[in-house]
Amino acid sequence: MHATREILRLAYRDFAHERRISLCYVLALTAVLAPLLILFGLKFGLVDTLAQRLVQSPANREIGAVGSDRFDSAWFERMTARTDVAFVIPNTRRIAASLSRLQNLKTGSELRALQMIPSGPRDPLLGPHFKPPDGLAELVLSVSAAGKLGVAAGERLLARIDRSHGGRDEGVVWEVMVTGVLSPDIMSEEAALVSLPLLVATEDYRDGVAVPALGWAGTAPPQVARSFARFRLYAASIDDVARLESDLSAEGIAVRSQLAEIASMQTLDRNLSRVFWLIAFIGTLGFLASLAANLLANVERKWRELSILRLIGFPTASLILFPVAQAALVAALGAIAAVLVYLPVSSILNGWFVLSLQPGESICRLLPIHVALALVTTLFGAAAAAAWAGWRAARIEPAEGIRDV
Known part of the structure; x- marks a missing residue:
């Protein structure tokens, strides 16, 4: 426990001592993570706004009959009993x-x-x-x-x-x-x-x-x-519209709905998700590869110092923890800096679109769970990137330090 605490202290002191190099690492992460947060904020804000408008507007859940037919009380009782029907009433x-x-x-x-x-x-x-x-x-x-x-x-x-x-x-x-x-x-x-x-x-x-x-x-x-000649019918949710329209059409009832608009929103959501995850994967992979290479170079550069730590009794696990702790520092500081960049940018974007938004809507928005997930993912990604450097640090033998004593 003492060795772990001491190696964490040394990792922090080394990180602070080489502040210029450490700042470069942090800024590199911020440059990758901040655009991803903004992009995801736009994706979530835009799609969430469109989805909420679809959900909240009753017209998007309405299914109406085209022309006139004959609907008896048994038909209305059967439709009322369906869980995917929120409201149905006869119409003349x-x-x-x-x-x-x-x-x-x-x-x-x-x-x-x-x-x-x-x-x-x-x-x-x-x-x-x-x-x-x-x-x-x-x-x-x-x-x-x-x-x-x-x-x-x-x-x-x-x-x-x-x-x-x-x-x-x-x-x-x-x-x-x-x-x-x-x-x-x-x-x-x-x-x-x-x-x-x-x-x-x-x-x-x-x-x-x-x-x-x-x-x-x-x-x-x-x-x-x-x-009755007609009816008013509303699906329980926009996800139920397609099934209801299909079932009514199967009964020979010609209906109209907002299914095309709903499908367009769902397609937009899927495509934006694909674009976001593709960009996030490429950007994150590039940064993690760069961070892994830099941490490995840092271990190689400090081979003598780490070997001396091994010589004076620090266990292998402590040496592995050295680059991992520094990677966690980079991840934490970079994530915080990215959030600090995201906040004013999101406010500016929402200000640009304020005339197109209704009260409570945002064109760029992240929930606290999104920020927490980004932080945790960044920490795990940085720790994974440090694994290569940790593996190299674990191979340091105490004898390496004897030559320099």
């Missing part, structure tokens, strides 16, 4: 899923042919911040629709539905309340989220069926199980 015919007019009586502003989208609990468009619209008189507006109407959450509007029935044009009006306004990054088009019962009621009215809950006249509802 496209022509029936709109309000003829939505008017703000206070200002006179109005919207015509406003699209209605069925919503409910766990709707990804609502997230944790909005309560799903309930009943036949609540709706959540997109920010563009709310802006044109000049309303905010808690205000009331007048809704109107028109139909052609029995050769006459008819219409009904009723009062609705705005329970929330979606942010523009969630929904940019003019639309309103409504409960499924309200969407069904408007479809029935247009079909000439009575809606007793709202006092709308018409024929008696048919006594058959209801089926």
Whole structure:
């Protein structure tokens, strides 16, 4: 234990005594490691930002039907039971899923042919911040629709539905309340989220069926199980989109999704990873080879001094530890210097792209675990590079030092 402590002290004193040579070693490592940290920071920051935008944007997990079909309650129950489905809800015919007019009586502003989208609990468009619209008189507006109407959450509007029935044009009006306004990054088009019962009621009215809950006249509802023309479906994650789209296509259902954009992001991630690891391998291999050669030259240059240490009783393990300890010093100081270079450079890069980033996003970013992993990898790499020099130091015989005594 005493020999180990003493050889570490001697390795440090020798490292400090030859400070110019030691500084060159440290700067050489910094020159290799700092660009790798910046490159990996860009790779992680860019891909992580794109991935988070894909994950956080509900539109990227949405799978919609192309055209109309007939989906019964059994189909929706089966889809709801799937673990890769986060949300699914029936939807009516496209022509029936709109309000003829939505008017703000206070200002006179109005919207015509406003699209209605069925919503409910766990709707990804609502997230944790909005309560799903309930009943036949609540709706959540997109920010563009709310802006044109000049309303905010808690205000009331007048809704109107028109139909052609029995050769006459008819219409009904009723009062609705705005329970929330979606942010523009969630929904940019003019639309309103409504409960499924309200969407069904408007479809029935247009079909000439009575809606007793709202006092709308018409024929008696048919006594058959209801089926729906469309659906709203969201995958549990972007990784589930491909499987869901494949399964739905296998059922003969034509669907649309953001699978191409998801595939592009995943391809970008793979290609950037390949580029990074190739550059990291070439740069690291070159530096470690250089460090190994320099440490070996250092052992050869100090052959006489090391042989004297062996002569006075230092064991073989202590002599092996001498170049390894100096390599660890180079690795630690070089890694710290590389991090000190990375920090201001990453801040500058993030500043250049600040207008393209959303709050909390970074174009160049490393997590603490990445920095710790880089430090540990550098230490192990330096220790491995010192193995050659350590092997040479282990072959020093005590007799080598006798000639110089």
